């Protein structure tokens with residue numbers, strides 16, 4: 001059954017005089033998994049916050065099904081003093097879950113996300129990827145109707161990305177709708193039924209069958225400082241992301257040799273290189 005949970009009707013968003021979104025229409029139904037792509041600053045986070053009810057629209061209207069449980073996972077989770085275990089426990093109790101349910105479920109998820117040795121470390125000391133895992137675990141503990149994820153895969157290693165994809169697929173089977181912003185085109189076909197690109201303030205439907213044909217490599221480099229990558233490399237890669245002194249690049253395979261040569265010429269040290277197993 002195609003039950004609509006949320007429908008966005010002709011919504012627009014301005015920040016002051018700056019137009020970000022213009023006349024968007026979107027229907028989010030049960031089981032749907034929607035990927036939002038678009039360049040930096042195109043409005044993906046803004047749209048997710050609007051759907052979560054955290055940002056006001058300038059025009060249009062939004063209809064929500066009654067008693068909808070929405071979980072929103074921001075791109076940057078606050079760096080707090082609590083440990084993952086303490087945080088998950090207090091959030092679970094606030095949501096009315098039993099301590100037994102919280103403990104059993106969270107330990108299962110900590111284990112699955114390979115972070116059992118970090119459950120006592122204050123969140124502020126964890127890497128971006130690990131903090132995202134904590135946010136995802138918190139959202140999964142009390143199954144939402146809609147899960148909104150702002151670049152959930154960006155800080156994750158490949159193992160966690162795959163696990164995460166599996167979880168999204170499981171949730172989808174249970175009727176949970178998922179909307180995520182995502183830079184990694186190569187993952188979109190595994191995650192989403194529908195993909196849109198935010199372009200020129202509008203939502204443009206994407207045919208992502210073409211993404212499946214491209215093969216990618218992951219390269220991880222080390223550098224003493226977060227030095228800039230050259231504009232040549234920028235044009236050759238799909239995605240770049242720093243975590244402390246490590247830089248992860250996702251590179252279409254036909255550019256890998258060129259990117260590697262260019263990075264080594266600029267004193268980056270290669271630590272890992274592998275193909276992405278689709």
Ligand SMILES: Nc1ncnc2c1ncn2[C@@H]1O[C@H](COP(=O)(O)OP(=O)(O)OP(=O)(O)O)[C@@H](O)[C@H]1O
Nearest residue numbers: 015020038039040041042043044045046047075181
């Ligand atoms: N609170 C705010 N006040 C003013 N401008 C804002 C605010 N939040 C976002 N913007 C602007 O709105 C535009 C869209 O930002 P948004 O963060 O939604 O983009 P994005 O597609 O999620 O980008 P990224 O891929 O870098 O996360 C940007 O130009 C941004 O500077």
